[in-house]
Amino acid sequence: MSIRYISQKLAQQIDEELMSSSGAFSLDQLMELAGLSCAQALAKSYPAKSHKRVMGGDGLVAARHLHMFRYKPTIYLPKPGSKDIYQRLLKQCENLNIPVLKDVEEFKKGLGESDVILDAVFGFSFQPPLRAPFHTVLSAITSTSLPIVSVDIPSGWSVTDGPQPLYTEPDENGNTDSVKTFEPEVLVSLTAPKEGVRGFKGRHWLGGRFVPDELADKFELNLPEYEGVDQVVELPRVE
């Protein structure tokens, strides 16, 4: 039985169940383990020796663990979150002197000094069309030849249908821009892969080794077995 590709709705439902009073997980716990999974997947795909400089689009927890794994992460935050947890995760990165960029021009410059991109900009709740400044962010990413590690859904892809023609919001004259999407070299799916990445042909890791067996059974996720103490497991390549 192969792994289940889940809908956006089911992904949200699983998160809600994990954090409900019966699931009992806190957001802090889940984000910590998810971010650690992303950092491990990147490290298993691109060793620090050859790919030390990681440009993270969001991904504060992953960046902190990558620092601990002796990478040199930089974080670009297109829309800094205002929630308390976000502020705390940001402070933890600042305490490690991880540079945090807030301007898209700095981000473009930073890409020129990076070895690999960790694309955690959108996540599985993205809905088109593209709003500012994400148009510029996405164009900046697609215009590099750096290897990209995407989390859950490559930025700009539809969670349901994968890579699709992508447009910006209409301006005051009703005009939209078409935006190129990209296929990352590596994908990290958290909890379970989403429907939109069904045709993804790159290296694919599953992370989030915290889903209770009963929850996985209930939703027929057919998760593969992780090895040893790993927080990620590689999925077979799609031909």
Next chain:
Amino acid sequence: MSIRYISQKLAQQIDEELMSSSGAFSLDQLMELAGLSCAQALAKSYPAKSHKRVMGGDGLVAARHLHMFRYKPTIYLPKPGSKDIYQRLLKQCENLNIPVLKDVEEFKKGLGESDVILDAVFGFSFQPPLRAPFHTVLSAITSTSLPIVSVDIPSGWSVTDGPQPLYTEPDENGNTDSVKTFEPEVLVSLTAPKEGVRGFKGRHWLGGRFVPDELADKFELNLPEYEGVDQVVELPRVE
């Protein structure tokens, strides 16, 4: 430069700094990473193949991760905590059908069906004398020949002076009992080893790969380098 053995007071100060507004870590985050370290250290010392049944004295987070690593943990809780986080961590274990024992007689029986003990009963804030039911717990542990993995400080040891003659609280006639202490096969020190384990001769892991460099420098912890994505690093054996 060798690693620093820290006092109980400094251990508490480091925890406080990590969780202060400037450190910005939440208790949930630190317990998650610390518990994961303990589970990894046990797994690297005693493979699930030969030591599947783990009896945990406390250690709720470690037990959950051990379940994920395909061990069969059981938890004994001599004094179930009332704090919200404790209740949530307990619920997470119950959701995985991890047996949770609350009675010392069940614990003694459970030891007979275990392959290894994870001793997280006391932690680094223990102060003698021994209060009930810990006298019975400790005697039950010392009377088995199972390998023991202790966290931070083997239960009953002084955090400052290591293994010491240990007595129970005086009863109504002023009588105390002498209690045997033990030397575990394996020790997991979290953040930094404590003064009391300076002479420990077994296998010694350091865990808690979250201490910011500046904090480690400030307290001259001289932490060793972790390998790859490991959450624990083995310390050289003491001759």
